[in-house]
Amino acid sequence: MSELPSGIHQFLEAAGWGDAAIDPIPGDASFRRYFRLKQASGQPGMLMHAPPPHEDPVPFLNVAEWLSGLGLRAPEIYAADAPRGWVLLEDFGDDRMRDWLDVNADREHAAYAGAIDALVDLHKCAPGPFAPYDMPTYAREAALLTEWYCPAQSLDVDAAGYNAAWQEALAPMLERQQPGVTVLRDYHAENIMLLGDPASGAPQGLIDFQDALVGHRAYDLVSLLQDARRDVSEELEAAMLARYLERADTDEHFAADYARLGAQRNAKIVGIFTRLYKRDKKPRYPTLIPRVWKAMERDLAHPALAPVADWFDANIPAELRAAHGGEIK
Secondary structure, three states: OOOOOOOHHHHHHHOOOOOOEEEEEOOOOOOOEEEEEEOOOOOEEEEEEOOOOOOOOHHHHHHHHHHHHOOOOOOOEEEEEHHHOEEEEOOOOOOEHHHHHHHOHHHHHHHHHHHHHHHHHHHOOOOOOOOEOOHHHHHHHHOHHHHHHHHHOOOOOOHHHHHHHHHHHHHHHHHHHOOOEEEOOOOOHHHEEEOOOHHHOOOEEEOOOOOOEEEOOHHHHHHHHOOOOOOOOHHHHHHHHHHHHHHOOOOOOHHHHHHHHHHHHHHHHHHHHHHHHHOOOOOOHHHHHHHHHHHHHHHHOOHHHHHHHHHHHHHOOHHHHHHHOOOOO
16 A cells, blocks of 8 residues: 555544545546545545646635536535645545446446536536636647657658647637636546436536636537547447537537547547656557547548648657557657
8 A cells, every 4th residue: 555645634534534544546637536435334425636836726715616507417525625635535436437437338328328417517507717728828838749749750841830730720719718618638538427317417527627718618518538548449439429419509610620629638648648758658648649649630530620630740750649549659
């Protein structure tokens, strides 16, 4: 068992959970750590440690309160000490959507339909009191590809031209994300907890939403349906997009904006996964890049992405992209 963080027992004692058994949960891509708790009475709980200065639990607490106020299923907060990074919250159990689907593959449509319906409900609400997903944010995220992936592949690329291409491709979309919706930003099968049989309409628990912004309604759809960590067939993607379109308020530009945000998010993820591998020595992430790259190639084929697609063709050789889907060698 890994060493428990300093201060954990004092926090639990003050929260009335001093008798709880503590079971650390393995982590990977952040400084946050999680611990599953069980009181002597059998009451379960989840403890998050998001230690300053690397982490700040206040955004998580704020978004959780806002989501719960809408009737959406963020975990209940039992106790918190934000300055020291401690949050004691409801345990949503073991049925993470990705893991559940590994053994219930025949229920995939129902699980994804529930996730789509949760987004529909979220998007019917006025956006939360969060910062805007603006052009500087989109551009900064997309630039992670040229900052991390390209050097890792020993590619000397036109970074200024890359930024200009994104500015041109994304500019037409910005006015369509006003007033916008709340974007959870990491809405995918590893961050959705199944709180009952998806076919029964049971609510789905939301986690890892601390980076929420106000932006375009297509972003979380891309996150869910072009999942970096789980294969989602093009047929399922199309069926779930159709489900969303039947239930939500969209316009004739939606398909183009979905492609724009798909390409932007996937470029960002390629950069993040490269950083996790090169800087943070996380060996899992290069193996995930081909899936992300495949989705990004489909997005780049949309005419709305022509400036960005042209940049890729000129700067990242087609044979490199085709040979191993952009995986770092």
